[in-house]
Amino acid sequence: MITIRLMYDGERxxxxxxxxxxxxxxxxxxxxxxxxxxxxATRNNILVGAMALSVDEPIFSLEKIYTLDRTTFPEKFERxxxxxxxxxxxxxxxxxxPLLYAAVYHAMRFxxxxxxxxxxxPVIRRxxxxxxxxxxxGATLCLDEIPPSVLPYxxxxxxxxxxxxxxxxxxxxxxEKITRSITQNELTIID
Numbered sequence: 001m002i003t004i005r006l007m008y009d010g011e012r013x014x015x016x017x018x019x020x021x022x023x024x025x026x027x028x029x030x031x032x033x034x035x036x037x038x039x040x041a042t043r044n045n046i047l048v049g050a051m052a053l054s055v056d057e058p059i060f061s062l063e064k065i066y067t068l069d070r071t072t073f074p075e076k077f078e079r080x081x082x083x084x085x086x087x088x089x090x091x092x093x094x095x096x097x098p099l100l101y102a103a104v105y106h107a108m109r110f111x112x113x114x115x116x117x118x119x120x121x122p123v124i125r126r127x128x129x130x131x132x133x134x135x136x137x138g139a140t141l142c143l144d145e146i147p148p149s150v151l152p153y154x155x156x157x158x159x160x161x162x163x164x165x166x167x168x169x170x171x172x173x174x175x176e177k178i179t180r181s182i183t184q185n186e187l188t189i190i191d
Contacts, residue, residue: 005039041098102189109191164167
């Protein structure tokens with residue numbers, strides 16, 4: 001049984017190590033500091049996935065490393081209606097989609113309409129396969145704002161792309177994908 005839940009206060013260090021380890025394995029670099037809230041996936045009390053997000057922030061960390069072209073947003077950008085989706089890591093099958101679902105659903109509970117973040121093109125293709133439409137945002141990367149330990153993520157091709165997803169559509173597509181796992185008691189999501 002896989003359990004998806006918000007990270008407990010005392011778990012931040014362990015989850016940070018987990019995310020850094022997966023970033024090191026996949027991109028040969030460390031990760032940005034975890035966002036404020038993190039959903040974790042556990043199997044038999046062992047950490048197997050994490051998905052970070054941030055809502056209700058005066059400025060998103062994404063805005064510190066990119067100058068975003070607000071005209072490329074699908075509608076007028078209002079920070080109070082957006083959540084930043086951050087590092088998404090999973091080392092076990094059937095964990096990535098429920099983690100994303102939990103983050104999207106959680107953001108919607110805060111009246112967020114949009115999720116913004118940065119992803120590499122293979123993740124955009126994965127979103128598309130899940131039925132999630134991704135809107136690429138115009139932006140200029142500010143390399144001076146990126147910690148040296150994270151820089152390889154941006155320099156290794158293909159580069160990440162700032163983007164937005166409409167949360168309601170993403171929630172519906174993901175709910176359809178994970179319902180079977182929930183009804184067969186393979187998955188529990190606690191928000």
